[in-house]
Amino acid sequence: MTMTARPVPLEDLRNWHLDPVSGNLGHESGKFFSVEGVRVTDPAGPVPAWDQPIIHQPEVGILGILADRSRIGPTRFLMQAKFEPGNPGGVQLSPTVQATRSNYLRVHGGRPVPYLEHFRDVDPESVLADVRQSEQGAWFFRKRNRNMIVESRDAIEPREGFCWVGLPLLLQLLHVPDLLNMDARTVLACAPPEALAGVETVGGGARSGSLSWITDQRTGTELTAELIPLNETARWRLDDGMIRHDSGGHFTILGVEVTATGREVSSWHQPMLAPTGPGIVGALVTREGGTVSVLMRSRTEPGCTDGVELGPTVQCQPDTLERHPERLAPPFLDRFLSPEPGSVRFDVVQSEEGGRFYFARNRYMVVEIDGRLSAPAGFRWFGLDEISDFMRHSFYLNVQARSIALCLTSLVAAHA
Template identity: 45%
Template sequence: MTHAADGYRFALSASDRAAPLVSDAELARWWEGRPRHGTLSVERVGFDRAGPWSFAEGTGDLVHASGGFFSVRGLRVTAGGAAFHQPVIDQPEIGILGILVKEFDGVPHFLMQAKFEPGNVNLRQISPTVQATRSNYTGVHGGRPTPYVEYFRAPRRGHVLVDVLQSEQGEWFWRKHNRNIIVRVDEDVPEHEDYRWLTLGQIQDMLRRDNLVNMDARTVLSCLPVSREGRPEPRDRFGRALLRSYGGESRHPMTAVVSWFTEEKTVADWRSQLLPLAGAEGWRRTADEITADGDAGFRIIMVSVAARIREVSSWVQPLLAPTRNGFAAFLVREIDGVLHVLVRARAEPGTLDRVEITPTVQYSASAEALGRPEPFADEAVSPPAHRVRYDALLSEEGGRFHHAQTRYRIVEADPGLPVEVPPDFLWVTASQLMELVRHGHYLNIEARTLLVCLHSLA
């Protein structure tokens, strides 16, 4: 299939006409049958029970004895003449976030996993076929091999549809990115009991439920080439405007969008540098956490995990634990009959190139504590109910964060909202966002989540 044909097929997989391999009733029974408690447990422990984790002599960094996985280090950030310090997760290795696609009766299905992660609020969530760090899939942990990883490592079987490096949370990770890859296969693939082939429509239905589709699945699915060819004309005004957003009409040509983004990267005055964790001013270590003297919005804790269904049945690890939920929203509006999304170019401390394209309004627990201005917060946080097109509480990375949740929202802006916006904001279409996400380090993780949520409204 060509890129355009793939997009058409994915639209078919999302439509009501798609006949799923697994019915919704069967899917519900399978999901409820996945073990959660008994075989799975997460217990908070002190640093005296950290096992292979320890604080490095001299730097105070929290590191693993193998030298793999990740470490917790210090970070110094200067912005606008001010400076602050914080811990940051440093994970230089590139992991695999991969989804297998296979057609059944002409309809693409995605092999999704019911995966346990120690930081999930509900233990299990719908995840990619493969979600693994390099340390995991190369066996540093000494456990069982990662299922299906052979489809995503060269030489592989199948046809690559998507393969791009994408960033993760720039406020909590130091320059972390993972390989987002989608591979189409034609051969028979053995189905493990914790995996099921789902249509895109079934996954989009799950996206409307709190804490069900995990962050890693969302970022991979956001990279899909989605086409609206052959779709019937929607009856409602919003639907017609959204459908046209996938076409070629837009307020700004693509060259202007890229130039705007380049300009914002040029003028950003944020600077970040790693430093020893022991040198992070305003942070202290207790017997069971690394915490700030004031309200920084998060702390570092240690947990002991038992999971007989994972490659390793038990382990201990640190997790970054937010103290409040985050918030991320797209404001959307019609411009000349085409739905446009208001995005922002924003600097974050740990991103590779400092600036990425973010939602209209975004604040994590730590960003809220820093008091960063959000010009359109009133429009997004407290809109009339009839303007809210999407609203769900979704979990962030459960392998590194403890109960980290973000309220994701798509809000139709008040018609009186000016089309002219501050210079770090820009109105773009769904088609332009899809063009940008084909390349790494343009859209941040929150914007990619909202993009796949926007697709679910079409």
């Protein structure tokens, strides 16, 4: 199983074309995804208006993991060792099935997706989790995937490139940089308590006051996001085969040629989004009376279906902040850049989805503080049990918050 990816100018991508009128970048089949422009207004934000390229992928893909609870001991999950062209470290552990609709309908003419039959026309009694969730709202326009965990009722012998992994080991592997891929993290974060035997959160789930606060945040947002032709995005230009911002920050859209073994297709071209620097995703937590509370922030992002989702305490790209002095650093960023001695509970660099993003990495951090500090506007403390409950429903937590929630689960498990 090998994969290589080399840069290709966007104008030279095989089976992709830049529309001569709109400048949008799309596949000749009209499937997979396109790169278009979006015009955003956010009067209450630090930048009230801007344009940017964005990935438009209306298809709802399947992210599915098979679970085995037939044996005494912790739940096992069928994981796949998978290369993606944007992975910084090569192979990563991914869900059993990780496929767009175009992939599993074989628009590319490739081989069938292994184990797909377990997630289509599935017996409802075997479903442990089944929820639509968003992806990166700053880079995807209203992207949704179906996150599923399905219990296998029959013995399944893993195919080449697949293996059963117990939950305790998976949670330990979360502490290894760039190993458990983003799609695996978001699916595992949606797992119900019965699939996480031995990992419990104290409390009664989401409280009415918390739900009302989220609804109020959504009702009050003034953010608007409208798709526009890519060639009308202000301050972005096609330069040297890539699309860049004139500041040199944010991200670029570049092309790659991929050759691979062990994939449904052995060679293809595609565009990818490459951030100009790593990000920080951080959660402030406190423990009171045996319960864990997390300071969350309501985040408005152009690609969010509901405009607002709960994000971690801090979610930013420091190199872009440095290039834009007019943008204020987010509250509490200093607690992650210069944490108090002994306060860091989790600190691991993880990569984001390597099928669309090229070397996109975030430093995931959990910092513990003594007691609940006062929450500014747009922030609220939530119990870990509430966060777990939110993930059984669509579009409450953004993808970064779901990853940080799984990090918290790993910490709870380590002290169980």
